[in-house]
Amino acid sequence: MAKAIMLQGTGSDVGKTVLVAGLCRVARNRGLKVRPFKPQNMSNNAAVADIPGDNNHGGGEIGRAQWLQAIACGVAPSVHMNPVLLKPQTDVGAQVIVQGKVFGEARARDYQALKGRLMDAVLDSWGKVGEGADLVIVEGAGSPAEINLRSRDIANMGFATRADVPVVLVGDIDRGGVIASVAGTHLILPEEDRRMIVGYLINKFRGDVSLFDDGLKAIEKFTGWRCFGVVPWLKAAARLPSEDSVVLERLASGEARALKVAVPMLGRIANFDDLDPLKAEPQVEVVFVPPGKKLPADAGLVVIPGSKSTIGDLLKFRENGWDRDLAAHRKRGGHVIGICGGFQMLGRTVRDPNGIEGSVTDAEGLGLLDIETVMEPEKTVRNVSARSVPFDLPLEGYEIHLGRTTGPDTVRPSAIINGIEDGAISADGKVIGTYMHGLFGADAFRGKFLESLGIRGGGIDYRAEVERALDEVAAELENHLDCDAIFALAR
Known part of the structure; x- marks a missing residue:
């Protein structure tokens, strides 16, 4: 089995998707055979991926994020990179996609009861994704601090503990309260889950990073966790496909054009x-x-x-x-x-x-x-x-x-x-x-x-622009994160 490391967030939309894509590109640039994995995703932005061994099927659905992360790895997307995909249809229900195919529909409460059955599919895909790889970089969903959902979790610590994958916690400083969110996660996690966390990183920092030195000391005091770095606001991320429709709420009209x-x-x-x-x-x-x-x-x-x-x-x-x-x-x-x-x-x-x-x-x-x-x-x-x-x-x-x-x-x-x-x-x-x-x-x-x-349009190689944006994100992560230490902790 390939070595693996997992990024989990203190909350939703902290930038895990781009960070995983960037780290995948970093690993690829170092000559590693790297793959992405997300046990459970919730998004109506889907991509079509191969179903290995199924020559009669047109393809299966995965989250668009894992499609992007596969591009960062330089490999074809597979349904096993995102074995469970939830596609919301109403405020309380979603279509459930398992290993690329429609499994059924479930209301939120019913889905919680269904998770136990889905863990088998997650672990089956987990084994297949790692075949022939040197490293798998895993993306969590939501936050491990949602301890009310822990007993049936397949997306965060429920997966990490079963698969024995060490976790790097991601905090988003742009939304405020990052010290409390990291320290609070440490405080409320049960000991079994807390042991899985090998450190944290801060994402979306703007300005002079030295101004946050005291913040890093405070987090270390409360948690004892090491910091792998502070990532600046990644401008290149705006040129990458977005997965979560929450970003639409923040999109503003740009300058008037033709x-x-x-x-x-x-x-x-x-x-x-x-x-x-x-x-x-x-x-x-x-x-x-x-x-x-x-x-x-x-x-x-x-x-x-x-x-x-x-x-x-x-x-x-x-x-x-x-x-x-x-x-x-x-x-x-x-x-x-x-x-x-x-x-x-x-x-x-x-x-x-x-x-x-x-x-x-x-x-x-x-x-x-x-x-x-x-x-x-x-x-x-x-x-x-x-x-x-x-x-x-x-x-x-x-x-x-x-x-x-x-x-x-x-x-x-x-x-x-x-x-x-x-x-x-x-x-x-x-x-x-x-x-x-x-x-x-x-x-x-x-x-x-x-x-x-x-x-007048054209003249832009859009796919090449995506590749360049991934390279720029990877370069920023190399500069601002201790990638050597993160990869060394994979197991």
Whole structure:
């Protein structure tokens, strides 16, 4: 079995995902065969990964973070890198993905009872991820300080103690109270869990780090733990795909640019990193519009992103008045793209006769495309190579969706995927729908598409930009963390 080290946080969103990705790249740069692992993840930003040994299946789902971390390692993503993925559908329930495949649905309380059964899958994947590797870097979820959930935990100390993986605790100084959060975690953890922690690091520091010297002394006094370093605010992290939709709440509009792209923040927004390549374009301003705010009248393009709950988000779309804003946008000659669930919303109706998404089984669509969608139990999960029909250029991406879409506008497909027509385009060519995620990542297509809107785009190798950002993060970690000591403590 490969040696391993685990990063756990004093809370959610302390930056564990980027730190694990950065450490994976550090280890790779040192010539180590390194792999990422996250026992349990909760996110509607999913990626398609290989299911080893299953040649008949298109692929399985993992968290987008583990997909990014696999890139940092220079290896293909595997479903075993994230054996349990929860995809929230309501405020109290989620779809449960186990080793890439749909396991079922569970309300929060039911899921707690289910965890014991899922630990076997976690440990099975754990054994497979380490095969042929020198090092595995594990990411926790939430915080080990949630001791009310400890008895059935599979994501933090429940996993670390079972797999005997030492833990580095991550504290986020940007949110404040970092001394209390680290010392408080030490205080409330049971001795068995406290023994697993070999030290801590401080993340997201801004300014003169020497001003925190007394803080480090205080943490040492309260805990006795060693500090592996203080990580500055990593500017390069903004150029990496984001996994957790909590980041959308902090996104502010940047400076005005030639093209404004408006993106409604759906309640169950999924795979919103589809917009990242557009954000990287110097002439494009991407604005995520929160509920209660109007879609900006000066937007040249509206993108309706993916959704884990198409009908539910469609109903909320109308409640927010975004349907009226969208109609006004079309009257002004504006362009619209719908991706996956957003594509389904653009049609005349969305029907869910089996109640797959919930109790509401029929909803009127936005009517911008002459199509209708019927939800079906079988889920399409696959990586694809395709070709844009309007621009006759190659595309690469993936599909994760339920439902079959038909109607007159599908005679004008937006792409050809594996020889099969996908999506639909309105008669005037200004409304486009597709089931394919990742289409903006195709550099030539993105450039031609922006050119069709009168914007100079292209010239950016988006995937190379992600690689450069990972290298920059790794360089910062080498400078500010004792990576030698962290790796030496792996076992």
